[in-house]
Every structure is written in C-alpha cells, then in structure tokens.
Amino acid sequence: MKRKIYLISIFLLAGFTKSFAQYSPDSLSFRKKNYQTPFVSSYFDKQLNTYSSTTDLKLKNENRNVFWGINETYRTTLIRSSVNHLKDENSFNALGELKLLPFFSAGLLLNSNVYSDDRKLSINKAAVHNLSFFSKFFIKNIFRFIPFGGYSLNRQIGERDKGFIYGTELSLNNFNFALSDFFVKAKYQNEDILPRRNLTREIFANIENRLTIFSRNLFSINYNKQRKDFYFGTDSLTRKGFGITNNIQSRTETKYLLADKFQFKNPNSKWAFNFNGSIFWRDIDRSTRYILLDNINSSSFDSDIKELKLNFGGDAAYTAKDFNGYFRMNYAERNEIHQAKRIEGANPIFYDERANSEKQKNNKSQLVTLYASFNYVLSRKDKLLFNLYHRKLRYDTPSEENYDDRDELLSLFRLRYEREFSPFFKYFLETEGSFNHIVYIFAQRSSNNNVQRVLKLSSGGEYITRRLKWSASAEVSANYTVYDFEDINPNYKSFVFRQFAVRDSTVMKITQPADLQLNGYVKLSEQGDFKWSDFTSRPSRYVEEVFVVPELVYRWRGMLFGSGIRYFSITTFHYGNNFNLVRFKSYKSIGPLSEIRILLKDFMFSLYGWYEFITYEDNSTRQLINLKINLRYNF
Numbered sequence: 001m002k003r004k005i006y007l008i009s010i011f012l013l014a015g016f017t018k019s020f021a022q023y024s025p026d027s028l029s030f031r032k033k034n035y036q037t038p039f040v041s042s043y044f045d046k047q048l049n050t051y052s053s054t055t056d057l058k059l060k061n062e063n064r065n066v067f068w069g070i071n072e073t074y075r076t077t078l079i080r081s082s083v084n085h086l087k088d089e090n091s092f093n094a095l096g097e098l099k100l101l102p103f104f105s106a107g108l109l110l111n112s113n114v115y116s117d118d119r120k121l122s123i124n125k126a127a128v129h130n131l132s133f134f135s136k137f138f139i140k141n142i143f144r145f146i147p148f149g150g151y152s153l154n155r156q157i158g159e160r161d162k163g164f165i166y167g168t169e170l171s172l173n174n175f176n177f178a179l180s181d182f183f184v185k186a187k188y189q190n191e192d193i194l195p196r197r198n199l200t201r202e203i204f205a206n207i208e209n210r211l212t213i214f215s216r217n218l219f220s221i222n223y224n225k226q227r228k229d230f231y232f233g234t235d236s237l238t239r240k241g242f243g244i245t246n247n248i249q250s251r252t253e254t255k256y257l258l259a260d261k262f263q264f265k266n267p268n269s270k271w272a273f274n275f276n277g278s279i280f281w282r283d284i285d286r287s288t289r290y291i292l293l294d295n296i297n298s299s300s301f302d303s304d305i306k307e308l309k310l311n312f313g314g315d316a317a318y319t320a321k322d323f324n325g326y327f328r329m330n331y332a333e334r335n336e337i338h339q340a341k342r343i344e345g346a347n348p349i350f351y352d353e354r355a356n357s358e359k360q361k362n363n364k365s366q367l368v369t370l371y372a373s374f375n376y377v378l379s380r381k382d383k384l385l386f387n388l389y390h391r392k393l394r395y396d397t398p399s400e401e402n403y404d405d406r407d408e409l410l411s412l413f414r415l416r417y418e419r420e421f422s423p424f425f426k427y428f429l430e431t432e433g434s435f436n437h438i439v440y441i442f443a444q445r446s447s448n449n450n451v452q453r454v455l456k457l458s459s460g461g462e463y464i465t466r467r468l469k470w471s472a473s474a475e476v477s478a479n480y481t482v483y484d485f486e487d488i489n490p491n492y493k494s495f496v497f498r499q500f501a502v503r504d505s506t507v508m509k510i511t512q513p514a515d516l517q518l519n520g521y522v523k524l525s526e527q528g529d530f531k532w533s534d535f536t537s538r539p540s541r542y543v544e545e546v547f548v549v550p551e552l553v554y555r556w557r558g559m560l561f562g563s564g565i566r567y568f569s570i571t572t573f574h575y576g577n578n579f580n581l582v583r584f585k586s587y588k589s590i591g592p593l594s595e596i597r598i599l600l601k602d603f604m605f606s607l608y609g610w611y612e613f614i615t616y617e618d619n620s621t622r623q624l625i626n627l628k629i630n631l632r633y634n635f
Contacts (some may be wrong), residue, residue, distance in 0.1 A: 035069030041632035051078040163193040196229035222257040248289035280309040298353035405441040449484040496530040520548035542573040560597040586617040602634040
C-alpha cells in the first residue's frame, strides 16, 4: 500500500509541476466569490459504529446594487460504544453589500463558528461570533480597499470574552505595467477580545514578467503573521495566586517566503524547460501568560521554533510524434531549531532541563529527488510507458542525546506495455518495483536498519462491446524486508510477504435500461520468516480474502435503481508443525445491497447501503447496517 501511495503521489506531482499558474492562499473575507452557486446538500454515512453527517447550504442573490450571500456547514459525528462520543461543528457566514457609488459600496459580514466535543479534551467546547461593518472602494476587478470594524463574542472552555474586531484588506489583481502582471493581497486584522488578543498580518505578491515571446518569470513574496490566544487548564496554586480560572497561552506564527520560477517554451521546439527556487523561514513562539515562580518545573518554560527551508529544482519536457519524455530534479534543505525561553527569577536547573529537552528536537535534512517519465508509441496499436523515481534523504540531529540520524534511499520504477488488439479489446502487461534502504547512523538505533525490496507483475485487459463491458487483471507481488542486524536483536525478524490477486469488473446489458453488474476480487497472501543469504523462507501466516458484489441495475430518465448481494470474507491461517494450514480466525459477511441515484438538472440524490449478517470463527453472529445518503439541490 505504501508503495502505491508513493507512485500515485509522484505521478500527480509530475503532472502538476508542468503548470505555470500563480498560487495564493485566499484569506480575504469580504469577497463575493466566497459565495458560489447556491445549493443545499446533505450527506449521511453510517459504517460500523460511526455515524456522520454533513449539511451544506449556500445562498446568494445579486441585482444591480444589492448583493447578499450565505454559507453554512454543519458536521456531526457520533461514535457508539460503551461510552458514546459526539462531536459537532458549525460554520455560518453571511455577507450583505450595497453599492452606493460606481466605486464605493458598504455592507456587513457575520461569521459564526461553534465547536463541541463531549470528550475531555483541552479545548472541547469553543464558539466565535463576529459581526463586522465594512466599506469597499474599488476600481472594476483590479483594485479593492476594504476597511472594516465590528464586535466579537468568543467562548472557550467556559470562559466568555468580548471585544472589538477591526482592520483592513487590500487586493490588486491583473494589473499590467511594462510587460509585467501584478497581483497583491494584504490583510491587517486585530481581535481585542480582552484579556485575549488575536491578530493577522499578511502580504502576498506575485510579479509575472514576460521576458520574451518564449519565456516568462514569476516572482512571489509572502509575509504572514498569526497570533492566537488560547485558554488552558492550570493548577490550583496558579489559579489562587493570580485570581484566574484558566491560564492563557499565546501562539504566534510568523512565516516568510521568497519564490521564483522561470519557464521557457517555444511552440516550434520539441523542448520546454522550467526552473524554480524558494526560501522559506518560519518562527513559532509560545508564551504563557501567568507563571507562578513558586510552582515552576521544567514544563513551565515556553518554547520557540525556528525553521528554514531552501528548495531548488528544474524540469524538462520533450514532445515528439511518437515519443514524450519528462524529467525533473529537485534539491531541498531544511533546518529546524527548538529553544526554551527563559523566565526571570526561575530556578536555572529547571530551565536547563527544558532547554536540553528542546535541544534534542533540533534537526536538519537534505533531500534530493529525481523523476523521469517516458511514453513511446511503438506502432498504431502498441505503446510503452516507463516511470522512474529516486529519492535520497539525509536526516541529522545535532544533539548528542538524539539518535535519529539516518540516511534513506528509495527507488521506484514502473514499466507498462499496452496493445490494442481490436477496437473492442485492449491488453496490458506491467511490472513495478521498489528498493528502500534505511540506515540509522548511531548504534543505539541501528537495529532498525533494513532493506525492503518489492516486485509486482500484473497483466489484464479490457473488452468493450455494445452489450458487454469487461475488465480484469491478475497480479503477483512479493515484499522482501531484511534487517541488517537481526542476529543481534531477536525482536527484528526479516520477513517475506507474497500475494496473488485477481480482480474482475463486468457489466452485461440485459435490456436497454437494465444491466447485470459483477465486481469482485480474490486475494491470497502468505507471510513468513525470511533469510536473504540463501533466499529461503519459513511460512507463518496465510490469508484468504474474497469480495463479490453481483447487482442488477435499472436506469430510467436520469434515475438508477440497483439491488444485489454483497459478500466479503477474510480467513487467517497459521502453519502447523507439518506446515499444514490451521484455521485461526475468520470473518464472513453476506447480505442484501441496494442503491438509488437520481440525477436531474438541479437535483441529485443518492442512497447506497447494505445489511450484513456477520459470522465469526466461533460461529457467533452479528447484524449490522451500513448506509450512505447524499442529497444536493442547486437553486
């Protein structure tokens, strides 16, 4: 599973880096674009003992001079057990705006966020309600200047605060000057909910220069500062000494970013190039408001985190009639420093303990990644695809008491052959592999050193006619994980994991509106102790897994009705003294399945559920309902 996630993320990243678009995390509050196409939707999901539902409501109305919009999201989750747990989240936003002049408008914004969790957490109940009045000065869609002010009501773990909220927002978009496009966004906001105070400071700017008709450059700068004050429980001595109910901690995070990207693309050339680099640094400062000197220990000291990241890379793409190629190389460096903050008059022994604890968290790393992808058209019916990814990580910890220093090497490849035998039948043959080596530098953790080799071979095809759509695949895979020092530490055992899997998906059209569908798979897995030197193994565990869903589906005028049977079983075996299979555990589930889907112009409704009759290895039984309901209506 980890190998598949690596491959998927790599391929998506490779495709994403080909794009050249400005990126800006949108934190502006008074934008009409925050209120999109009006709709109402509700989603309910019940699986096992977890019940969850989400309801979204978006409304808006706009005429020549008046605009109003509403966004609301409500989420609730219930986990049923011996002690039930319930969590609720509600977010409500309403914007009203009146255009008074061609360049001026005024309005109000209401924000309400409520969070409730019945578990005993540090912050299990919180609510924030803000009402802001604003004026907006604008020049078409190019310039916006928005001063605002209002009032805030805030509740955290029983403490109720109130105070003024004020600030301004500014944006400059699609402004062209001397072959350069400018985008600027800025926000200044204070929340004086005394005795707490929150603040936001942000400046984000993009400058895109068209150097020639074939090249352009994008430079970005970002400054962001966020301060949030939180209540948290404290001891009785601090409460009595300062006359408080809860203590207050301030978390201030300051971030800086400088980034540049250069692109060259000539329509008459088969080559295209991108080069990019960025510098990012961050400071996280934690400060506790009330500290009693007579009650100090090592955990009383606050901390500060400083982080610096450097990133440089480039990619090249080659496009020809029968061949497409893509290559990317990236280098990243990261340094993180943790520091304890002194308290005047505090015992230095406790400070040294906390400083040493924070020092152990310091780390720095270097990461090099290479990626290549090739697509070669052998003939009109034959195609060859190849992907390769390589990563080298070096992770160091300066503290002499931290032994996490390590080197990691990861290589992945995929080779796939595709052939179209006819307009109805396509075939593929694919092999994938990975090599992952982890080496801890210090002896204290070197027993974790291991090499993981994974190899998979798969084959399958797809057959499509007017009445039949069939796709199937079969694969064999093996994972060989070998520890370097298993002879020294018996708790680490090299192992092998092999699996054979067959998957099938068939849709057979019985009549024009009715289909018979079959989806399922069979997986046979074996795990055992492994010795790499002579490539021998001793099996210890065997698993059979079967999943089958036959279903009859009927479609009529944008509606779908389905009914079938869902079967799932998983059986675990151990090997006896004579290597005979001995059943250990089993789980079997069978029951009816139904689904309904209604897709009309502005209305969507779906229901999918199944009822399980579950049998365990001791013949004990259980019945369970699983249900998913989704509803959406566009106004």
